Amino acid sequence: MITEETGYEVNEAEVGFLAMHFGAAQERVKENKQYTRKVSIGIVCASGFGVARLMMTRLKDKLGNKAILKAYGKGEINKYIISNTDFFVSTMNLDQLPVDYLQVSPLIPPKDLVKIEYKLEDYSHIRRDTTETPFNRRLDEAYFLIREIKSIIRRYRRMETSENIRFRELLQFMTMQVTDSLHAAAALRDGIEERERLNSQIFPELGIALLHCRSGAVREPVFISCTPRGDAKFKDPYFKGIRAALLMVMPIDDDRNMHAEVLGSISGAMVTNEYFLRMIKTGREDQIRAELARELKCFFFDHLDRS
Numbered sequence: 001m002i003t004e005e006t007g008y009e010v011n012e013a014e015v016g017f018l019a020m021h022f023g024a025a026q027e028r029v030k031e032n033k034q035y036t037r038k039v040s041i042g043i044v045c046a047s048g049f050g051v052a053r054l055m056m057t058r059l060k061d062k063l064g065n066k067a068i069l070k071a072y073g074k075g076e077i078n079k080y081i082i083s084n085t086d087f088f089v090s091t092m093n094l095d096q097l098p099v100d101y102l103q104v105s106p107l108i109p110p111k112d113l114v115k116i117e118y119k120l121e122d123y124s125h126i127r128r129d130t131t132e133t134p135f136n137r138r139l140d141e142a143y144f145l146i147r148e149i150k151s152i153i154r155r156y157r158r159m160e161t162s163e164n165i166r167f168r169e170l171l172q173f174m175t176m177q178v179t180d181s182l183h184a185a186a187a188l189r190d191g192i193e194e195r196e197r198l199n200s201q202i203f204p205e206l207g208i209a210l211l212h213c214r215s216g217a218v219r220e221p222v223f224i225s226c227t228p229r230g231d232a233k234f235k236d237p238y239f240k241g242i243r244a245a246l247l248m249v250m251p252i253d254d255d256r257n258m259h260a261e262v263l264g265s266i267s268g269a270m271v272t273n274e275y276f277l278r279m280i281k282t283g284r285e286d287q288i289r290a291e292l293a294r295e296l297k298c299f300f301f302d303h304l305d306r307s
Helices: 002-006 013-031 051-066 077-082 109-124 135-155 167-178 183-198 256-272 275-284 287-307
Strands: 039-045 068-074 087-090 101-102 157-159 208-214 223-226 245-251
Touching: 002 087, 013 109, 039 051, 051 087, 051 256, 051 275, 068 256, 101 109, 101 287, 109 208, 135 223, 135 256, 135 287, 157 167, 167 223, 167 245, 183 208, 208 256, 208 275, 223 275, 245 256, 245 275, 256 275, 256 287, 275 287
Parallel strands: 039 068, 039 087, 087 101, 157 223, 208 245
Antiparallel strands: 223 245
């Protein structure tokens, strides 16, 4: 910046000297700020329970207990959520919303993490009123989660198909497994394709596709997976060499935030639980269901602790 503004070149020794003093000053400012609180950060993607959950899981590990992280779909950001959130993090452009946000890459590279940490530090010294969650609401949520988790575990299926299947053919095959009619399957397929056009749901780094959306084609949340037969990978170049496709769909109803919490915990497990990810790609259905149950059990008790 000095060079751009003045035209003078600054050597490395001088840069180091300035950086040391700026760093020391920053630490003194931190020490003088007496008030510190947890910062509420909203993680936003198109649906709120796919890419946003992957991002949230990574940030939980990096930010620790400095922040309260919640995932949202872009379409559900309302005045209430905005008023209870300090700033948002998203892979999408949120300029049309009246919010403070950072646009980042899905897997939160170091340069994006630094931006988030700086913004978190600023907000941590700004006072904000909080409201306690009523106990009866916690009871209602616990009952809802018990029913939902049991349903997801019971309905989970591991499918197999040809390694040569095309992307759209895979969508047709998987959506037929979780809907009641051809019309519903077509509507769900259209929804996933629209979501894919917004931001790809294929993650070659993890070896999976995380196909997800909200849809009126289902009446309750569903989670299934599909792999090529044997030890093969999908050969269609569009899949980028992945080993498994996951389909997660939640209904459009008044409980969408809770649905997103539950399904989002499964998305997050793809990052935090290497064994679960490996089973999704190579394990038997009973092995995957057992690990799914363990992950959802941990989510359930963690949710109760946080409520």
